Amino acid sequence: MRAERATAGAVALWLALSVWAADAASPAVADPALEHRLMVLSAELRCLVCQNQSLADSHADLAIDLKNQVREMMRAGQSDEQIKAYLTQRYGDFVLYNPPVKATTWMLWLGPFAALLAGSAALVLYLRRRRVAVAAASPDLSAADSVRARRLLDGDAAPPA
Amino acid sequence: MKRFLVPLGIFIVLVVFLAVGLTRDPREVPSPLIDKAAPPFTLVQLHEPARQLSVADLKGQVWLLNVWASWCVSCRQEHPLMVELSKAGVVPIYGLNYKDKRDAALRWLEQFGDPYTVSVMDADGKVGIDYGVYGVPETYVIDKEGIIRYKQIGPVTAEVLKQTIIPLVRKLQG
Numbered sequence: 001m002r003a004e005r006a007t008a009g010a011v012a013l014w015l016a017l018s019v020w021a022a023d024a025a026s027p028a029v030a031d032p033a034l035e036h037r038l039m040v041l042s043a044e045l046r047c048l049v050c051q052n053q054s055l056a057d058s059h060a061d062l063a064i065d066l067k068n069q070v071r072e073m074m075r076a077g078q079s080d081e082q083i084k085a086y087l088t089q090r091y092g093d094f095v096l097y098n099p100p101v102k103a104t105t106w107m108l109w110l111g112p113f114a115a116l117l118a119g120s121a122a123l124v125l126y127l128r129r130r131r132v133a134v135a136a137a138s139p140d141l142s143a144a145d146s147v148r149a150r151r152l153l154d155g156d157a158a159p160p161a
Numbered sequence: 162m163k164r165f166l167v168p169l170g171i172f173i174v175l176v177v178f179l180a181v182g183l184t185r186d187p188r189e190v191p192s193p194l195i196d197k198a199a200p201p202f203t204l205v206q207l208h209e210p211a212r213q214l215s216v217a218d219l220k221g222q223v224w225l226l227n228v229w230a231s232w233c234v235s236c237r238q239e240h241p242l243m244v245e246l247s248k249a250g251v252v253p254i255y256g257l258n259y260k261d262k263r264d265a266a267l268r269w270l271e272q273f274g275d276p277y278t279v280s281v282m283d284a285d286g287k288v289g290i291d292y293g294v295y296g297v298p299e300t301y302v303i304d305k306e307g308i309i310r311y312k313q314i315g316p317v318t319a320e321v322l323k324q325t326i327i328p329l330v331r332k333l334q335g
Contacts, residue, residue, distance in 0.1 A: 048190065048295035061260070062295055065286050090293040092193040 034074055041080050042067055045087065046095050192293055192312045199303050200291035204281035207258050207266055214281050216307060223333045225254045226301040230261045231269035233297040239316035240273050247276035252330045256280030259289050259297050302326060304333045
């Protein structure tokens with residue numbers, strides 16, 4: 001009887017504690033949909049204090065302030081675009097991990113393709129020039145030698161005489 | 162000999178790019194606020210909490226806005242320069258005390274000197290966000306029309322002060 005009461009007491013205490021713990025943690029998950037939207041959006045935003053981290057990953061003071069600001073703006077019904085505009089007005093395009101295509105970012109967007117194109121052109125030129133050089137360097141073969149060479153290369157050559 | 166010229170050329174170009182890259186501070190993000198109106202604020206003064214100061218009050222003069230905090234280590238580095246500049250009386254310096262506690266801030270000024278005409282308190286950092294602050298200290302040069310003309314991210318150095326900030330202030334004061 002006594003043991004039972006003690007168990008019941010322990011269970012009640014445990015329940016009370018877990019309710020209290022859930023209560024303490026609740027502000028962070030008050031609105032899971034909003035938090036999810038915040039995480040998705042802030043993963044695209046750069047933390048200015050630790051520049052290789054996104055706002056979502058960062059625990060820098062400024063990142064926390066900015067996330068709170070974004071949270072408030074979301075609650076006020078602002079769209080993701082409006083929030084991004086708000087941040088770029090203050091911190092520049094640098095806050096966006098996905099910068100817009102405009103005159104100052106052409107180099108960034110088109111540079112890799114330009115480099116690829118230049119590289120391919122250089123390669124084609126080089127190969128073409130080499131083929132000409134190789135053709136010029138190789139001596140003329142007689143018809144019989146050509147046949148023999150072909151046979152050797154194809155692997156079904158008769159053992160050399 | 163000739164075959165080495167191309168890789169050598171590429172190497173030299175690469176070295177030049179890397180060398181230029183080394184002289185630039187990746188933490189310095191060009192501010193979109195340059196040549197835009199200073200974001201308005203009305204904040205409580207640090208020394209006299211009963212009084213407020215707003216950007217509009219400062220129209221008609223060239224002024225510096227120096228973002229500082231007692232917890233900010235590199236603020237100590239630039240602070241003697243600010244004190245010196247304020248003694249020289251070239252330009253009024255207004256302080257934005259960023260995310261700080263009043264008593265800590267007042268103690269800090271007592272210890273290191275107070276170059277500010279007025280310091281205002283941005284306790285929750287909201288005005289800091291409006292000004293795009295991300296690395297205290299930051300210093301803004303604001304002209305008579307209330308337009309931001311220059312932003313220094315990180316501590317002001319003697320060189321920056323002499324070569325950039327003071328000439329710019331003089332020019333703006335016309």
